[in-house]
Amino acid sequence: MAKTLPKQSRSNGASGTLAPWLGVAVIVILADQLTKIAINKVFSYGEGRVITPFFNLVLVYNKGAAFSFLSAAGGWQRWAFTALGVVAALVICYLLKRHATQKLFCTALALIMGGALGNVIDRLLYGHVIDFLDFHVGGWHWPAFNLADSAICIGAALLVFDELRRVRGAR
Template sequence: MAKTRSLPANTTLAPWLGIALIVILFDQLTKIAVMKVFAYATPYTLTPFFNLFVVFNRGAAFSFLAAANGWQRWAFTALGVAAAFVIVYLLKRHGSQRLFCTALSLIMGGALGNVIDRLAYGHVIDFLDFHVGRWHWPAFNLADSAIVIGAILLVLDELRRVRGAR
């Protein structure tokens, strides 16, 4: 069984909150930059499979509930804030588990990055547009990317934990 390095058990929240803060900062800076440089809903082709394409998402992933009456803004904001509180609790409790806490920090940073958008603008700013021919993946942003990477790391952490328990 491979020995994994972990932080001391008395680790503070600082490194994990720092990761979340970096995610929030880069997410917000990129959103501000694309809003200043690019026109809304006008694709700017960078490669044969990737565009910058500024769109607003009033819903959640894949524009889920985007057409609702507006209540979803507050529901998704509350969900993001609640998730952040749960994540802080888990970070405090499991601060010595590096991969687990890195994953949670990325998820929290992404969730709060999108919460900031919902509070400031009433929608999330998306701008990364990958496509194959005419088929486009739904546009997303750096916060969404951090959430997905965090989720993948959670799965890897669990698989590693399960294999280690054999």
Template sequence: MAKTLSKQASGSLAPWLGIALIVILVDQLTKIAVSKVLAYATPYPLAPFFNLFLVFNRGAAFSFLGTAGGWQRWMFTTLGVAAAFVICYLLKRHGNQRMFSTALSLIMGGALGNVIDRLVHGHVIDFLDFHVGTWHWPAFNVADSGIVIGAILLVLDELRRVRGTR
């Protein structure tokens, strides 16, 4: 009986790893494409509020620690890999919770997409540039989008859990 209950409580990792893999693939394919097509640090306007703008980020979000001596590459790589292991553990335990698991899958895919950049290039490739007038949001990529969307879903999932509407 205990085996049946624990098996039902946990879920298969396959669908959640599939979501993470899709994020990684879309992220890496878009980075390859923009790296081949765009000139570095040259804006390519697509809308009054949006440019494609190829830049390299050696740090973390908003180029935090981007000018450090190079150690940050390995710290953020280690952090991303460690996060992926923790997320796999959580997915295995809570795979039956769809929103929670989707959120974690998006975060893991985004983290690993940026880890791949750090390992292969020594920096993260960013290219999405939203702006209002002359004020520009820091450039980001598909992996970053996965992380942010996943974080928003985690908050929504927690709000639903606290309110008992899940």
């Protein structure tokens, strides 16, 4: 007869592995990098194409962080944001290992890690992040972004949702 382990012991075994969560992060990185390579091959810097009345593809480079924050800082920001992305990925790996059975929490973290590392790869290879998704309404444009940024935002929203769900469950 097969012996089953208590739930607490099982969470440290096969279900406590990083593999599925690292897989999610790798999928994000691959999708992000493949789209950036495609855009870089098809577009010239600054070139855009209208896709819908509210969405364009446009190739732009971002030497800073979100919304080009610190983009004109003189170069040190490249290494600071690269280091920040690597440190974030290491902390996320620790959290993924520790909470590997919490599916929504880990999915959110894996999306954030994949997005952060996708942008780290750009900073290391090119010295800037490649952005190309441009949404607009009338004359107002959201700053261009990429799939890595999208994964980070979706992951952050899932973290908020997971925490709200956890707080409601504790009542």
